[in-house]
Every structure is written in C-alpha cells, then in structure tokens.
Amino acid sequence: MLQLDRDGAEVVRRALSPDAVQALKVALQAHDEGRPGQRLGNLMELRSWLGPESVAGQIARKRLGTHAAPVRALLFDKNATSNWALGWHQDRTIAVKARHEVEGFEHWNRKDGVDHVEPPFELIERMLTLRIHLDPVTQNNAPLLIALGTHCLGRIVEGDLNGVVERHGTYVCEADVGDIWIYRTAILHASKRANSPNRRRVLQVDFSADRLPPPLRWHVAA
Numbered sequence: 001m002l003q004l005d006r007d008g009a010e011v012v013r014r015a016l017s018p019d020a021v022q023a024l025k026v027a028l029q030a031h032d033e034g035r036p037g038q039r040l041g042n043l044m045e046l047r048s049w050l051g052p053e054s055v056a057g058q059i060a061r062k063r064l065g066t067h068a069a070p071v072r073a074l075l076f077d078k079n080a081t082s083n084w085a086l087g088w089h090q091d092r093t094i095a096v097k098a099r100h101e102v103e104g105f106e107h108w109n110r111k112d113g114v115d116h117v118e119p120p121f122e123l124i125e126r127m128l129t130l131r132i133h134l135d136p137v138t139q140n141n142a143p144l145l146i147a148l149g150t151h152c153l154g155r156i157v158e159g160d161l162n163g164v165v166e167r168h169g170t171y172v173c174e175a176d177v178g179d180i181w182i183y184r185t186a187i188l189h190a191s192k193r194a195n196s197p198n199r200r201r202v203l204q205v206d207f208s209a210d211r212l213p214p215p216l217r218w219h220v221a222a
C-alpha cells in the first residue's frame with residue numbers, strides 16, 4: 001500500500017458515494033467539453049465537494065492542517081475524440097489573481113486569461129493534488145503514471161527526468177468511480193494516450209495551506 005509521505009501518493013477507495021459522484025457530474029456539466037484540461041475559475045459552485053466540510057476538504061485538512069484550501073481546479077475529460085499524452089514533468093506553476101513582481105516568483109505566463117507563475121519550489125512541495133475520479137481508469141484508458149518518491153528530490157531539471165524515472169520506476173494509478181488519489185504536487189508524473197479511449201473524467205484539485213506574500217493572491221478558493 002502506498003504511503004503519501006514515503007511514496008508521494010496514496011489512494012482513498014470509494015471516497016465518494018455513487019450519488020455524490022452523479023451529483024458532481026451534473027455540477028460539472030457546464031464545463032464538460034472534452035478538453036485536455038479545463039481550468040475552473042469559480043470553485044464556490046463546487047463547495048459541496050471541495051469546501052472544508054467536504055470529503056476532499058477533510059482529506060486535505062488532515063494532511064495539510066486546518067488552513068488547507070483548494071487553490072486551483074482542472075477538469076480532464078479524455079475520450080475517443082480528445083485523447084492526448086503528457087510527458088514526464090513536475091507541476092511547478094500556480095494561478096494567481098494578478099501579476100505582481102515578488103522576489104522568488106518567476107516565469108510568468110497567462111493560461112485561459114489567468115496569470116500563472118512559478119513560485120519558490122518549497123511552496124509546491126507543501127501542496128497536495130487530489131484527483132477525484134468520475135469514471136473508471138484502467139490500464140487501457142490512460143491512468144496517471146507516477147515515479148514513486150520523486151516528491152523528495154526537489155526541482156528536477158529537464159535533462160534529468162528520464163534518468164530519474166528509470167531509477168525510481170513507474171507506478172500505474174488505476175481507479176474506480178469515486179476513488180480519490182492524493183499526490184504530493186511535486187511528484188514526477190505523466191500520462192499516455194489511451195489504448196481503449198473510454199471516457200475518463202477526472203476533477204483535479206490543488207490544495208495549499210500557504211498564504212501568498214502580498215500583494216499576490218490565489219486565483220480561486222472555495
């Protein structure tokens with residue numbers, strides 16, 4: 001069994017009931033466009049699933065403390081007409097309300113009209129990423145791949161990625177409907193194209209207990 005601190009990942013099986021999953025699917029219908037990763041700007045509409053009293057919120061608060069809050073959410077919808085691959089990488093950016101020049105926050109860019117920036121990597125290392133599974137994920141429809149223990153290596157330079165994966169190995173994160181996978185946000189991960197592209201919807205949510213240095217502010221919070 002994987003352990004979050006040791007391996008960088010763990011799973012809570014059947015964290016959401018079938019009724020809760022169905023209600024979440026309905027809540028996400030307006031964003032259900034089959035895109036590689038649709039950024040959700042207003043998390044208040046998902047408070048029942050992401051707020052402090054929700055299952056996901058309690059999972060995050062148990063591991064990050066009572067100040068843990070969702071700070072970014074993306075809906076992934078991999079299917080027969082939208083079937084992409086993503087190479088090995090670490091998540092290094094956060095979404096903020098507006099651009100302000102603050103020491104240690106670098107490499108600004110805009111995605112879907114939202115300012116993103118690379119913070120000091122120590123902030124990324126303190127974050128958690130939760131993936132809430134709305135459809136089954138098997139070996140054939142592109143489960144997330146992770147390299148165990150790589151959350152402990154700090155910021156990995158691009159040229160070292162393949163060597164790190166070879167040393168640490170690849171773990172395949174299969175899931176059933178309602179499962180929630182929990183990852184240290186800094187873990188090295190990837191995703192292949194699906195061999196049998198049955199629909200694979202995942203709500204991915206980043207949680208943090210940190211406040212950003214003023215005047216920077218997180219872009220969203222539930």
